[in-house]
Amino acid sequence: xxxxxxxxxxxxxxxxxxxxxxxxxxxxxxxxxxxxxxxxxxxxxxxxxxxxxxxxxxxxxxxxxxxxxxxxxxxxxxxxxxxxxxxxxxxxxxxxxxxxxxxxxxxxxxxxxxxxxxxxxxxxxxxxxxxxxxxxxxxxxxxxxxxxxxxxxxxxxxxxxxxxxxxxxxxxxxxxxxxxxxxxxxxxxxxxxxxxxxxxxxxxxxxxxxxxxxxxxxxxxxxxxxxxxxxxxxxxxxxxxxxxxxxxxxxxxxxxxxxxxxxxxxxxxxxxxxxxxxxxxxxxxxxxxxxxxxxxxxxxxxxxxxxxxxxxxxxxxxx
Amino acid sequence: xxxxxxxxxxxxxxxxxxxxxxxxxxxxxxxxxxxxxxxxxxxxxxxxxxxxxxxxxxxxxxxxxxxxxxxxxxxxxxxxxxxxxxxxxxxxxxxxxxxxxxxxxxxxxxxxxxxxxxxxxxxxxxxxxxxxxxxxxxxxxxxxxxxxxxxxxxxxxxxxxxxxxxxxxxxxxxxxxxxxxxxxxxxxxxxxxxxxxxxxxxxxxxxxxxxxxxxxxxxxxxxxxxxxxxxxxxxxxxxxxxxxxxxxxxxxxxxxxxxxxxx
Numbered sequence: 037x038x039x040x041x042x043x044x045x046x047x048x049x050x051x052x053x054x055x056x057x058x059x060x061x062x063x064x065x066x067x068x069x070x071x072x073x074x075x076x077x078x079x080x081x082x083x084x085x086x087x088x089x090x091x092x093x094x095x096x097x098x099x100x101x102x103x104x105x106x107x108x109x110x111x112x113x114x115x116x117x118x119x120x121x122x123x124x125x126x127x128x129x130x131x132x133x134x135x136x137x138x139x140x141x142x143x144x145x146x147x148x149x150x151x152x153x154x155x156x157x158x159x160x161x162x163x164x165x166x167x168x169x170x171x172x173x174x175x176x177x178x179x180x181x182x183x184x185x186x187x188x189x190x191x192x193x194x195x196x197x198x199x200x201x202x203x204x205x206x207x208x209x210x211x212x213x214x215x216x217x218x219x220x221x222x223x224x225x226x227x228x229x230x231x232x233x234x235x236x237x238x239x240x241x242x243x244x245x246x247x248x249x250x251x252x253x254x255x256x257x258x259x260x261x262x263x264x265x266x267x268x269x270x271x272x273x274x275x276x277x278x279x280x281x282x283x284x285x286x287x288x289x290x291x292x293x294x295x296x297x298x299x300x301x302x303x304x305x306x307x308x309x310x311x312x313x314x315x316x317x318x319x320x321x322x323x324x325x326x327x328x329x330x331x332x333x334x335x336x337x338x339x340x341x342x343x344x345x346x347x348x349x350x351x352x353x354x355x
Numbered sequence: 356x357x358x359x360x361x362x363x364x365x366x367x368x369x370x371x372x373x374x375x376x377x378x379x380x381x382x383x384x385x386x387x388x389x390x391x392x393x394x395x396x397x398x399x400x401x402x403x404x405x406x407x408x409x410x411x412x413x414x415x416x417x418x419x420x421x422x423x424x425x426x427x428x429x430x431x432x433x434x435x436x437x438x439x440x441x442x443x444x445x446x447x448x449x450x451x452x453x454x455x456x457x458x459x460x461x462x463x464x465x466x467x468x469x470x471x472x473x474x475x476x477x478x479x480x481x482x483x484x485x486x487x488x489x490x491x492x493x494x495x496x497x498x499x500x501x502x503x504x505x506x507x508x509x510x511x512x513x514x515x516x517x518x519x520x521x522x523x524x525x526x527x528x529x530x531x532x533x534x535x536x537x538x539x540x541x542x543x544x545x546x547x548x549x550x551x552x553x554x555x556x557x558x559x560x561x562x563x564x565x566x567x568x569x570x571x572x573x574x575x576x577x578x579x580x581x582x583x584x585x586x587x588x589x590x591x592x593x594x595x596x597x598x599x600x601x602x603x604x605x606x607x608x609x610x611x612x613x614x615x616x617x618x
Binding site for chain 2: 222223224227228231234235238241242244301302
């Protein structure tokens with residue numbers, strides 16, 4: 037028996053880091069402005085919303101599911117929190133909690149449909165994507181909400197570290213990644229998320245309540261979308277009913293680029309952070325060297341296919 | 356002859372109906388301490404319904420199940436597990452991408468002491484040590500417990516599943532066709548492990564279609580037929596063909612020589 041293979045990190049784990057390094061090297065050679073702490077802090081600020089959505093998305097994908105509703109639920113959350121603050125005069129923390137409750141509720145609905153009615157997550161979340169979008173439009177009357185309390189902008193403020201400014205929101209995102217990484221690695225609940233994605237039947241037979249794990253994951257994902265709502269409101273200073281459209285697929289892209297298997301049960305959450313950074317670096321770098329953002333979309337598409345192909349092939353190699 | 360070993364698990368008059376079909380029609384069952392009891396039967400003989408009742412996967416309509424003399428009512432396999440009955444399935448038993456150590460403790464992770472444990476943190480080091488100890492105990496030769504299960508052969512994977520059951524079962528290990536998906540060599544490896552589990556004092560219920568395997572390891576053979584127990588035979592004193600004849604109804608139990616029957 038060959039024990040060496042299991043010790044070496046599979047290509048799916050190292051791939052994202054290599055891709056990120058290559059992208060950074062390329063853009064550094066093309067633009068003087070790319071390699072600066074100021075620019076990196078800007079990239080972090082640009083990816084913080086997608087990054088936090090992608091945490092929830094990673095959890096769902098680890099269970100062999102997918103959540104197509106993530107961006108729209110995030111947009112709904114941002115409308116709920118800004119409108120509750122603007123219309124009912126709720127204080128920023130209370131309004132934010134209401135928004136997170138709304139996104140968690142959507143997670144609960146997704147989870148209940150997946151576990152109780154055994155519907156495929158793809159179809160369930162395709163449905164809730166449209167429902168969340170419609171509610172967002174109806175509730176906001178398609179109007180951007182701007183008269184929000186100052187407290188809601190706070191996370192968009194920056195902290196001065198040397199000569200760079202880092203947004204509080206970006207720090208929050210990094211902290212969430214570390215916390216979820218730790219939870220997935222070191223706790224029984226975290227390991228059960230992997231087990232359910234890896235082999236639901238075997239997991240059920242060991243006595244783990246797999247429905248409870250799945251439901252928990254969808255609700256938790258909803259909470260992360262709500263935190264992302266809070267970050268997007270802080271970043272833009274408004275509740276945007278048309279938000280979430282790019283974030284929706286960008287979040288799935290980040291997860292896939294980060295090496296998490298769409299078949300479930302395999303992946304590292306920190307890979308998703310790298311995946312989100314790859315998307316951010318391309319967007320930022322191509323803008324710096326003056327290339328149309330359409331090319332960024334093109335490159336992302338190619339990278340996604342590469343990432344899934346690597347996943348597929350590394351799985352075949354493991355058999 | 357010395358006195359019979361005591362009965363660990365017993366069922367009397369089990370009845371299970373699925374709509375119009377009567378799967379179990381007053382089936383009896385007895386498992387004694389320290390034995391491997393094979394359960395055989397043609398398709399539809401009620402063999403799997405019987406095992407499902409014993410492992411908690413289904414609830415019998417009538418009849419009684421006793422464990423160590425106590426009447427029990429399992430509502431789910433989890434109830435059975437809590438009573439010290441572990442079941443090994445033909446396949447689907449392990450999570451392939453997870454390590455051997457993780458699989459052994461899946462759903463029963465050891466927590467760290469103190470506050471960290473209360474927060475749900477698992478004690479990986481202790482689980483690894485225990486995994487090594489338990490696998491050594493059963494002489495399962497696997498180099499690293501940190502290997503993913505998918506790097507193992509089919510037989511080795513099944514050994515992991517059997518070792519897990521043996522490690523946690525307090526009373527009974529039920530094995531449902533544990534060698535069906537395996538090749539000859541791998542199958543023998545698992546049979547050898549099943550013997551070791553018995554020798555450690557755990558009685559084993561082995562469901563199998565494979566007559567050579569049954570005759571190789573079983574101490575007694577329970578023959579299920581038409582929803583009932585047709586006979587319990589002693590593999591030392593009965594031929595394989597007579598056993599199959601009883602199983603299919605080609606030969607009446609009364610026509611067997613008396614020493615062939617086990618009591």
